[in-house]
Amino acid sequence: MIREALATLLDLEPDMRVVGQVGRGDQVADAVTALGGVDVALLDIEMPGLDGLSAAAELRRRHPETKVVVLTTFGRPGFLRRAMEAGAAAFMVKDAPAARLAEAIRRVLAGERVIDPDLAAAALADGVNPLTGRERDVLAASADGSVNAEIADKLCLSEGTVRNYLSACIQKTGARNRAEAVRIAQEKGWL
Template sequence: MVAEDMHIVRGALIALLQLEPDIEVVAEVASGDEILPVARATGAQVAVIDIDLPGKDGLTAAEELHEYLPDCRTLILTSLGRPGTLRRALAAKVSGFLLKDAPPDKLANAVRGVLAGRRMVDGDLALAAWDAADCPLTGREIDVLRLTAEGYETVEVAARLYLSAGTVRNYLTTVVAKLNARNRVDAIRIAKDSGWL
């Protein structure tokens, strides 16, 4: 199964995979919300998932597959070759992590590898992740920062996370301090550049 929201990219991925005699694409979806139900309905053995999808993002969808359909392996594709992104992917229990600018033959080999039960990770990115700093933010701080980055006001973030507006402001102040950022916008930039968001 291929999950990619950009039609041309999705078509190209499917065309590349269908060139392989031992790989059959059984489904394609354009949003993260479709991944679990379609994987269940088709019996997909491997889900090739873009990390940045509308609805549920690729990592959230991969976590759901791992929990509710553990026999379906997940291969995350991303254009963001950042160590923090790889760490988030591994924490989500994905089977593989591949950069979108990898040579085409790597895609088919990665699909075969994850199907065989191996972890398939871009070597250069794995080395960079080894040396990268850990995210200093807690899970709740990341949740608050992610919703803020999506454009929600403090009151809206508070309602979504069942917190008071004052608590959300305190979290954001702590995040700015932990990241040594100038303000919230700078904190969002730092977290995105590091692959923590």
């Protein structure tokens, strides 16, 4: 419903035309291919199939000419950092007015990067994500309550390595246990 409403609002802009919509992150790159390329893809962080940040990275790999705008309700500094690392040209929160979104798209097409200013300030104050990529993988795999053996099997690691990564995650997040480390990392947008 929100996707369709945004598409309708953007179609009302005299210099914009919405050429396609998909409801899943794992459909984004294929849809851009099927359309013969697009100038801008508007992605949400929370998408079924493949999250918006992973979809942005895939889009960047397969269609580097397509600019990515991330629009989300999850205005967390860690998500901003990860979005920029994934190649997003803009990061806006969903409660921004439609006119601001349209202006952000125009600025992205002009070669600028656009970031919600309050979120940018929070990201600078929050610092860099202390977790390595592999630590994020292991911590994310533990979020559903999986035990070390299950995580090790899923990620092709030894149980001892999983235990070491989880210990590092707990230490780096200042948590008391893995569940709290997951919660902290999610709240900060590190996962």
